[in-house]
Structures are given as structure tokens and as C-alpha cells.
Amino acid sequence: MRGGASRRRLVLGVLLAVSVALLVLDSREGNDPVTSGARAAGDMAFHPISAGVSAVAAPIDDSYRALRAAPAASERIDELERENKKLRSRLEARDRDDEQAGELDELLRLSGMGGYEIVPAHTVTRMSSSGEAEVVTLDVGKRDGVRADMTVVNGDGLVGRVSRAQAHTSTVMLVTDGSSAVGARMEDSSEIGAIDGQARAVDGSGALTFTLMDTKARMHEGDRIVTLGSHENRPYVPGVPIGTIAEVEETSDALQRTARVAPAADLSTLDVVGVVVAGPEEDPRDSVLPPDPRDEDEADAARHPTGETGGGEH
Structure with a gap:
């Protein structure tokens, strides 16, 4: 019984000594073959365990991040929708203002021509x-x-x-x-x-x-x-x-x-x-009336008689 305990203490002491030696060697500059090999062996030994833990934890981590991001994304979407609604209202109001300004200009033109x-x-x-x-x-x-x-x-x-x-x-x-x-x-x-x-x-x-x-x-x-x-x-x-x-x-x-x-x-x-x-x-008589479209048609017909080729003389 006492021999088994002594062996465990011996193995533990050896492992501690090896660990201290590796730490001292790893702190040195350059790529030492001894430490590189030891590090490589450690990676090979622990990589499967690390990969397994990461694979199991990844879905949990993604779900946690999604839960954290979901409220923020929803609030941002609501904020954008409110901003778009305000922008549409402003554009519609501006269009109405422009349209009403045009109608007022036409009204003032008519009243000025008629003396009203x-x-x-x-x-x-x-x-x-x-x-x-x-x-x-x-x-x-x-x-x-x-x-x-x-x-x-x-x-x-x-x-x-x-x-x-x-x-x-x-x-x-x-x-x-x-x-x-x-x-x-x-x-x-x-x-x-x-x-x-x-x-x-x-x-x-x-x-x-x-x-x-x-x-x-x-x-x-x-x-x-x-x-x-x-x-x-x-x-x-x-x-x-x-x-x-x-x-x-x-x-x-x-x-x-x-x-x-x-x-x-x-x-x-x-x-x-x-x-x-x-x-x-x-009485303003006919002065308030806009130009007669028929007069414009007649003038256009006079400028471009039927059958005119527009190619000049040969």
C-alpha cells in the first residue's frame, strides 16, 4: 500500500518537473525542437477533446447570441419603420404643398386677368x-x-x-x-x-x-x-x-x-x-380664357401643310 503511494508521488513529481522544464524552454526565443515536439504532442492529445467540447457548445452559444440579438433587431426594425412612415408623411405633405402652391398661382393668374x-x-x-x-x-x-x-x-x-x-x-x-x-x-x-x-x-x-x-x-x-x-x-x-x-x-x-x-x-x-x-x-370679355387649342392647331397646320416633304428642291 505504502509502495503504491510512493509511486504516485514519484509520478507526480516527475510530471511537475517536466512541466516546469517545458515552461522554461517555451519562454525562450526561437523554435526549439524539444518544446515544439512536446507542444505538438499535447495538441494531438487534447485537440479531439477540445473539438468535441466546441461542437457541443456551439449550438448553445449561437442560440444565446441570437436571443441577445433578437430584441435589438426587432427594436431597430420598429425604429426604421417609424422613420420611413415619418419620411413618407413629409414627402406627401411636400407634394400637397407644391400642388396647392401651383393651384394658388393659377387662381391668382385668373383673378388678375379678370380684374376679380x-x-x-x-x-x-x-x-x-x-x-x-x-x-x-x-x-x-x-x-x-x-x-x-x-x-x-x-x-x-x-x-x-x-x-x-x-x-x-x-x-x-x-x-x-x-x-x-x-x-x-x-x-x-x-x-x-x-x-x-x-x-x-x-x-x-x-x-x-x-x-x-x-x-x-x-x-x-x-x-x-x-x-x-x-x-x-x-x-x-x-x-x-x-x-x-x-x-x-x-x-x-x-x-x-x-x-x-x-x-x-x-x-x-x-x-x-x-x-x-x-x-x-x-367686362373682361374673353381675356380670361386661355389660348384656343383650335387656333394652335390651325397655326401648326399652316406651318406644316399637308403633303409637304420638307426635303427642299432638287
Whole structure:
């Protein structure tokens, strides 16, 4: 028994001595054959054990890292989504601002050409509290100088007239309303008639009917119509573009001539409008109308006659 203990102490002493010797030799510079061989033998002996431990621990380590990274990644994704939402909102707001600025420029151009004094406004709702379909509510009212029967326009032409004015808002009957009637005149002519609203057409767009007073007067597709106006400039000031004749209606009634008119203003997308609080000192006639596309077509045809080759003489 005592001999076995002595052998164990002897082996332990030898191992300690060898370990100290290897540490001393390994601290020296250069590649010593003895230490290199010993180190290589140690690697060979312990590498399988180390690899096995790493293989077992790797999935646990990966799972631990994934658990640590998951909350941070989720928070980062949420943060990016919030930033993208804010960015989209800013871009949409900028686009709306640019669009409204363009509409305001067109409105000021029209009012300047016609000599109209206007109060700019925004449309708030498309339907009034009474349920009428062809009215809009504006964010201006009596405090802004708006009164009933004032003309309402946008940058393209006639929108309608103020039917009711409250302190801070006003209700506008659109020109397409079924009860709307506007004194009108044909462009470049003294022929007058009346524009009547037809509420909504089958395709959902606003519709107007123009009836000439003189049944012998001629009208054609493409002819443009403006407001006739009155001395009091109410309910409509003169010279505002109403629309363009889209189709001359053939009727058996010789006592009236009618035509379907496409409104100059897109009443389905109203935003920036102007209430005319003071009319012009004199009738602007046709000066508010934009250039006639038919004149441009004729000028283009004159510049490029049919059959012209453009190759010059040979």
C-alpha cells in the first residue's frame, strides 16, 4: 500500500518537473525542437477533446447570441419603420404643398386677368349638412368678407356660387347642381344663353347644358362659354370660363338649341378656390380664357401643310 503511494508521488513529481522544464524552454526565443515536439504532442492529445467540447457548445452559444440579438433587431426594425412612415408623411405633405402652391398661382393668374378681387379658400367637405350632393364647404365665411351669391372660381374657371355664408365657413352650390342656372355667352360672339346643371352624369363627371336664346344661332363642338355677368356682379361676375361645348344636341324642337358642355374646372378634385368678393370695373370679355387649342392647331397646320416633304428642291 505504502509502495503504491510512493509511486504516485514519484509520478507526480516527475510530471511537475517536466512541466516546469517545458515552461522554461517555451519562454525562450526561437523554435526549439524539444518544446515544439512536446507542444505538438499535447495538441494531438487534447485537440479531439477540445473539438468535441466546441461542437457541443456551439449550438448553445449561437442560440444565446441570437436571443441577445433578437430584441435589438426587432427594436431597430420598429425604429426604421417609424422613420420611413415619418419620411413618407413629409414627402406627401411636400407634394400637397407644391400642388396647392401651383393651384394658388393659377387662381391668382385668373383673378388678375379678370380684374376679380378674391379671397382664397380651401374646400373642407364635398357634402353639406342637409345632404345635398352638389355643394362644397369652404373654410372662409363672413369674417373674411364672404356673402351669399358671390362667385366662386378656381384657376381653371367657374366652380359655383355661395349659397350660404356663416361666420367661419360658407356653402357653395356647384355649377353642376341640378338647380343651378348661369347666364352665359359664347366666346367671340354676342350670342347668349343659359347654362343649367345636370347634377352628375352617368360616368360620374359633372355635366352642363347650354341653351341658346337665338334658335338660328350656330354653335359647334369646341366653342367655349363664359359667364355673362350682371351690373351688380351677382350672382356671377362676367368673363369667367364655364366650359367647352362637347356635343351639339339635335332636337326636333325648333324653339331651342342645346349643347352638352364639359366644365372648365375639374369639380371632382377641388382644393384651392377663390371667392370673388369684388367684381371687375368693366367686362373682361374673353381675356380670361386661355389660348384656343383650335387656333394652335390651325397655326401648326399652316406651318406644316399637308403633303409637304420638307426635303427642299432638287
